[in-house]
Amino acid sequence: MVTTVAGEAACGICGGGTLEEMADYRVLRRVTSDCRPWPAGGRIGVCRACGAVQKPADAAFLAEIDDIYKTYTIYHQAAGAEQAVFEQASGLPASRSVKLLDTFRRHADLKPTGRMLDVGCGNGATIRAFGQVAPGWTKAGTEFDAKYRREVESIANTEPLYVGPVEEVPGTFDVITMIHVLEHIVDPVAVLTTLRAKLAPEGLLLIEVPHHPANAFELLIADHRTHFTADSLTRALVAAGYEIVSVAEDWIPKELSVVARAARAVLPVPAAGDASAARQRIAGSLAWLRRTADLLREHGATSPVGLFGTSIAGTWLAAEAGDAIGFFVDEDPNRAGRTYLGRPVHAPADVPAGSRVFVGLPPAVAAGITRRLARPGVTFLLPG
Ligand SMILES: [Zn+2]
Structure with a gap:
């Protein structure tokens, strides 16, 4: 679903186009770049002229990033x-x-x-x-x-x-x-x-x-x-x-x-990108994110599962799926053994036998991790 951004924000790349908002984005929870859960309500748009994907740099966005950077902590x-x-x-x-x-x-x-x-x-x-x-x-x-x-x-x-x-x-x-x-x-x-x-x-x-x-x-x-x-x-x-x-x-x-x-x-700026293809790609990505969160909730409906990763994807999925997640799994030795968002973080070797672990990452990445970490007694669950 696509609607027009009120106020016709200008493109930050070509300067000449206005943005077409991807309305489905507003209802999604978000994450800050330093991996803190952040509430829904953001806007994302695609430039009608050049196809660049961006947040409209309106007053609400500027106030929000100011808020985020005031409390920023890298690699917490x-x-x-x-x-x-x-x-x-x-x-x-x-x-x-x-x-x-x-x-x-x-x-x-x-x-x-x-x-x-x-x-x-x-x-x-x-x-x-x-x-x-x-x-x-x-x-x-x-x-x-x-x-x-x-x-x-x-x-x-x-x-x-x-x-x-x-x-x-x-x-x-x-x-x-x-x-x-x-x-x-x-x-x-x-x-x-x-x-x-x-x-x-x-x-x-x-x-x-x-x-x-x-x-x-x-x-x-x-x-x-x-x-x-x-x-x-x-x-x-x-x-x-x-x-x-x-x-x-x-x-x-x-x-x-x-x-x-x-x-x-002085070089000519390359020909404009395909705005309609960009909108389709973003719509597909947003739909995939919603499906992935739904799938995790389904897997964890009867008993909690483990969630692989404590970065952007893990933080967002934990906020979306809440009680469906019992623990995190992280390969980074600086992260394993700690707690994250109130749950223990296990190294892959320390995942309790009989557990299920959801690898909520892009499909190609998730498949690679699963091949690498496969071991008896642990079931890895992949996104679609
Ligand atoms: Zn543009």
């Missing part, structure tokens, strides 16, 4: 330790930032020395990981407050934390990274345009954003302004004066990794 499920990504084959945890930056280093053929800036550096996970893969580089970070100053400045070869707008950071950089930041920004094209002036000649910009076509749960994140695809991110970068070096959907599962540099000449 693991007391601040960065979330691990798991190798699909081996199941071994690796820091997401190290894996991403090592892939980037190899593709970009980085020089032995240089200066890098991480925009929106949080507690320094990206800066720390960059130091591991490119030890000869000087590193710097920006944030909107000084909450993690001590942690960031304790990393070797790192400049004092820059607090405030990026245009006030002195000098230029050979690499600028923006990891899980752009999707939060109200006017992404304006910020990308500003960043371009901070790139040294031949400097590279690495952008990492979630990729909702591979992970419908991302649409439920209340403080994500733009839900990027390769198409809308390319369009935003070209509009901001960049040329694309590479676009990858497979550097990190469920994420989009884009490398760009300042364009040598």
